[in-house]
Amino acid sequence: MQRRWLIPLATGTGAWTILAIAPPCWAAGGVKRVWWLPEDYSTTGYHFDNLFNIVLFETAVAFAAVVIALIYFVVRYRHREGHRAVYERGDRPIHLAITVTLALIVFIAIDMNIVHRSNVSLAEIAEQAPDPESAFVVFVTGEQFNWVITYPGTDGQFGTLDDIETRNEMHVPVGEKVLVRITSRDVIHSFNIPQLRVKMDAVPGMETRVWFEVTEPTKLELACAELCGWGHYMMKGRVVAESREAVERWLQEQEQFQEAMR
Amino acid sequence: MAEARGHHEPRTFLGRYIFSRDHKIIGIQFLFTGLFFLLLGGLMALVIRWQLAWPSDETHPLPLLAKWYGWEGGHMPPTFYLTLITMHGSIMIFFAITPIVIGFLGNYLIPLQIGAKDMAFPTLNMLSYWVFFVASVCMILALIFGAGAGWTAYPPLSVVATPSIGQDLWILALALMGVSSLMGAINYVTTIIQLRAPGMTWGRLPLTIWGLFYTAVLNLAVLPVIAAGLFLLLLDRWGTSFYIPEGLIVNGQRLDQGGGAVLLYQHLFWFFGHPEVYILILPVWGVVSELLAVFSRKPAFGYKATVICMGIIVGLSLIVWGHHMFTAGMAPMLSKTFMTLTTLISIPSAVFFLNWLGTLWKGDIHLTSPMLFTLGIVFVFAIGGLTGLFHAAEAVDLYVHDTYFVVGHFHYTLAASVLFGSIASIYYWFPKAFGRMMNETLGKWHFWLTFIPLQGVFFGMFIQGAHGHMRRIADPTLYDFLRPWQSYNVFITYCALALGAAQLLFVANFVYSLFAGRKAERNPWGATTLEWTVPSPPPHGNFEATPVIRRWAYDYSLPEAPRDYLVQTEDEVPVGAEVAAAQKR
Numbered sequence: 001m002q003r004r005w006l007i008p009l010a011t012g013t014g015a016w017t018i019l020a021i022a023p024p025c026w027a028a029g030g031v032k033r034v035w036w037l038p039e040d041y042s043t044t045g046y047h048f049d050n051l052f053n054i055v056l057f058e059t060a061v062a063f064a065a066v067v068i069a070l071i072y073f074v075v076r077y078r079h080r081e082g083h084r085a086v087y088e089r090g091d092r093p094i095h096l097a098i099t100v101t102l103a104l105i106v107f108i109a110i111d112m113n114i115v116h117r118s119n120v121s122l123a124e125i126a127e128q129a130p131d132p133e134s135a136f137v138v139f140v141t142g143e144q145f146n147w148v149i150t151y152p153g154t155d156g157q158f159g160t161l162d163d164i165e166t167r168n169e170m171h172v173p174v175g176e177k178v179l180v181r182i183t184s185r186d187v188i189h190s191f192n193i194p195q196l197r198v199k200m201d202a203v204p205g206m207e208t209r210v211w212f213e214v215t216e217p218t219k220l221e222l223a224c225a226e227l228c229g230w231g232h233y234m235m236k237g238r239v240v241a242e243s244r245e246a247v248e249r250w251l252q253e254q255e256q257f258q259e260a261m262r
Numbered sequence: 263m264a265e266a267r268g269h270h271e272p273r274t275f276l277g278r279y280i281f282s283r284d285h286k287i288i289g290i291q292f293l294f295t296g297l298f299f300l301l302l303g304g305l306m307a308l309v310i311r312w313q314l315a316w317p318s319d320e321t322h323p324l325p326l327l328a329k330w331y332g333w334e335g336g337h338m339p340p341t342f343y344l345t346l347i348t349m350h351g352s353i354m355i356f357f358a359i360t361p362i363v364i365g366f367l368g369n370y371l372i373p374l375q376i377g378a379k380d381m382a383f384p385t386l387n388m389l390s391y392w393v394f395f396v397a398s399v400c401m402i403l404a405l406i407f408g409a410g411a412g413w414t415a416y417p418p419l420s421v422v423a424t425p426s427i428g429q430d431l432w433i434l435a436l437a438l439m440g441v442s443s444l445m446g447a448i449n450y451v452t453t454i455i456q457l458r459a460p461g462m463t464w465g466r467l468p469l470t471i472w473g474l475f476y477t478a479v480l481n482l483a484v485l486p487v488i489a490a491g492l493f494l495l496l497l498d499r500w501g502t503s504f505y506i507p508e509g510l511i512v513n514g515q516r517l518d519q520g521g522g523a524v525l526l527y528q529h530l531f532w533f534f535g536h537p538e539v540y541i542l543i544l545p546v547w548g549v550v551s552e553l554l555a556v557f558s559r560k561p562a563f564g565y566k567a568t569v570i571c572m573g574i575i576v577g578l579s580l581i582v583w584g585h586h587m588f589t590a591g592m593a594p595m596l597s598k599t600f601m602t603l604t605t606l607i608s609i610p611s612a613v614f615f616l617n618w619l620g621t622l623w624k625g626d627i628h629l630t631s632p633m634l635f636t637l638g639i640v641f642v643f644a645i646g647g648l649t650g651l652f653h654a655a656e657a658v659d660l661y662v663h664d665t666y667f668v669v670g671h672f673h674y675t676l677a678a679s680v681l682f683g684s685i686a687s688i689y690y691w692f693p694k695a696f697g698r699m700m701n702e703t704l705g706k707w708h709f710w711l712t713f714i715p716l717q718g719v720f721f722g723m724f725i726q727g728a729h730g731h732m733r734r735i736a737d738p739t740l741y742d743f744l745r746p747w748q749s750y751n752v753f754i755t756y757c758a759l760a761l762g763a764a765q766l767l768f769v770a771n772f773v774y775s776l777f778a779g780r781k782a783e784r785n786p787w788g789a790t791t792l793e794w795t796v797p798s799p800p801p802h803g804n805f806e807a808t809p810v811i812r813r814w815a816y817d818y819s820l821p822e823a824p825r826d827y828l829v830q831t832e833d834e835v836p837v838g839a840e841v842a843a844a845q846k847r
């Protein structure tokens with residue numbers, strides 16, 4: 001093998017190792033939050049955080065490589081009197097080899113790596129999705145500028161008289177899978193709870209779904225993530241995760257309140 | 263390679279400077295209109311930042327505007343904020359950046375760099391500017407009447423929630439802008455294909471021209487789609503229901519429209535909207551490749567690879583739009599396809615960086631102000647491009663979608679990279695366009711005072727976005743989980759104010775140099791392309807005689823040559839020596 005092939009090969013292998021092998025080892029070590037991601041209260045949020053960290057790592061390596069080369073070249077090859085640049089078009093076979101090597105590294109170590117991990121994570125989340133028949137189901141309808149939260153009531157069916165409807169307050173049980181069916185009655189909204197890593201548009205004329213399981217009792221904010229008009233910023237709901245009994249009790253209160261209003 | 267359709271040099275002031283068919287004057291008209299809107303859009307950004315930093319803090323009332331409008335507590339109503347973010351986005355993209363990088367660079371440079379007397383269709387060219395002008399008047403009117411659905415104008419919001427005429431005008435402005443760009447694109451493509459001077463083969467074209475060519479091709483492909491989409495939107499506002507599903511209840515009133523599909527608009531919009539960012543950045547990639555070569559005194563590294571990769575990106579850009587819709591309720595299988603295709607864009611982008619760094623390698627780097635901005639682009643586009651991967655990866659995008667992470671990402675690509683590209687081009691081609699040099703010292707100060715605060719503004723947005731900070735919200739302090747990060751909003755606003763103030767240096771430099779700058783000679787930078795062979799500014803008709811092109815665009819530092827560049831028309835080195843040099847390598 002000729003010597004001039006050694007440099008691209010060695011750099012290629014090195015970059016390969018760093019980009020493809022290091023992040024999984026690192027993610028497996030359970031590094032949960034290196035960036036300023038908010039607290040995660042869900043059982044599935046780690047999928048997002050891990051992939052975020054992996055992409056962050058890979059892009060940071062690539063960025064560092066570009067900036068180091070950029071600064072080094074600008075300092076090293078700055079203009080000096082009597083000095084002349086090298087006439088190099090960069091179109092010889094070795095440059096083609098470097099280009100192809102780079103393309104392959106980017107393709108396999110970055111692109112396919114990310115695509116694969118994202119697909120695996122989302123497939124896992126989809127597989128664990130609760131059964132709509134037996135799960136705790138909430139129906140969320142966006143309207144300018146409120147979240148209408150509907151519970152099926154004692155009969156377990158939506159669209160019946162005993163449905164319980166509240167505004168901007170959603171109580172869900174801890175340690176149970178919650179299925180959220182989402183739609184909108186006017187414009188597009190987006191059901192967004194950052195601390196549960198959940199975001200799904202509320203589209204009029206369509207139903208979308210997400211599910212989550214909260215790990216510990218907490219109070220979170222439900223925000224709208226899709227521009228829905230002048231009041232978009234204040235379309236805010238409260239999510240209370242508490243024990244199943246507390247949720248039942250709260251639902252009963254709501255029901256009594258609703259009866260009294262009738 | 264036919265002759266340009268000759269038109270006589272106009273004699274009157276009106277014919278020469280206003281209703282001109284001379285590509286150079288039209289280019290400068292685009293430049294000035296674009297700069298006006300750039301300042302306007304920039305001021306809007308500062309007002310937006312002020313609101314985000316001190317949304318309900320009465321000790322920081324909005325300067326001037328609060329008094330002007332008599333707002334209670336000194337703060338803008340949310341409707342005004344909505345109009346502002348809509349207008350900032352649409353003005354910056356369609357009325358500031360587009361006219362500068364496409365209108366100015368395209369019109370000014372294409373004939374000069376390919377050796378033509380003018381564009382293929384000079385009258386169409388004039389029409390393109392004046393349609394653009396009408397569009398910009400519509401846009402200003404929309405600003406006055408108030409349009410508020412974001413620059414993406416998703417229905418049903420854009421149909422139902424803003425009944426004022428402002429939204430109609432906004433849609434009309436964008437549709438007219440599309441017509442203008444389409445006329446420009448037809449002109450660019452025809453001119454580059456038909457009017458190249460003898461010897462100007464495709465392999466000898468400057469990379470700026472390649473970038474502009476691809477941009478025009480992409481414009482031709484996607485503009486008809488958005489034009490159709492916008493007209494349907496306009497019709498929906500007047501009663502049809504292409505995008506309106508059955509049974510919507512707005513403000514307690516049931517709409518009688520029904521049967522449309524909401525997601526249809528998003529598909530049409532992003533089929534145009536995603537290529538649009540490439541439409542804007544392709545000329546900048548060309549400019550970067552070219553300016554790095556000029557100021558490194560070295561051939562553009564990997565010319566062919568750059569050209570091929572630009573072509574690959576043009577192709578890919580047409581089939582990745584779905585990554586804007588991962589949370590929109592699209593079928594999961596589609597999401598996977600779009601994610602895979604989107605990540606592929608990183609490959610040609612990586613090749614650009616290889617070639618840019620390759621050009622610098624063993625060069626003779628002159629740090630002039632256009633070069634500083636060009637190097638700045640390599641830095642900021644690295645950030646902007648790489649953060650694209652976060653959005654390409656569906657699982658990450660589901661979390662960062664519609665947060666400030668996205669805002670940071672597209673501002674690094676558009677506001678930083680494309681803006682730096684515009685500024686670098688202005689510094690570089692100013693002597694050609696106006697016959698005077700811009701002040702170098704001021705230019706360098708301008709670069710550093712722009713570059714540093716810019717990082718504060720847009721990198722801060724990644725940190726906020728990762729924390730879940732939603733975009734387009736008028737008051738982040740309402741949210742408990744965002745309140746600890748409010749000081750970051752203040753920090754970003756201070757950086758933005760510094761960034762805005764630094765642009766005064768540019769305005770001062772521009773105006774001063776226009777009237778009192780040092781006279782520029784024909785070729786002040788020692789560059790190889792054709793525009794530098796004609797007087798500064800070039801006369802009507804550009805070239806005294808049709809130039810004959812004897813070499814490619816980047817013969818810098820050829821060892822046999824007497825000086826470190828050979829202009830494309832030069833034939834001083836005997837052909838034999840060039841062959842010998844090629845063999846020696």
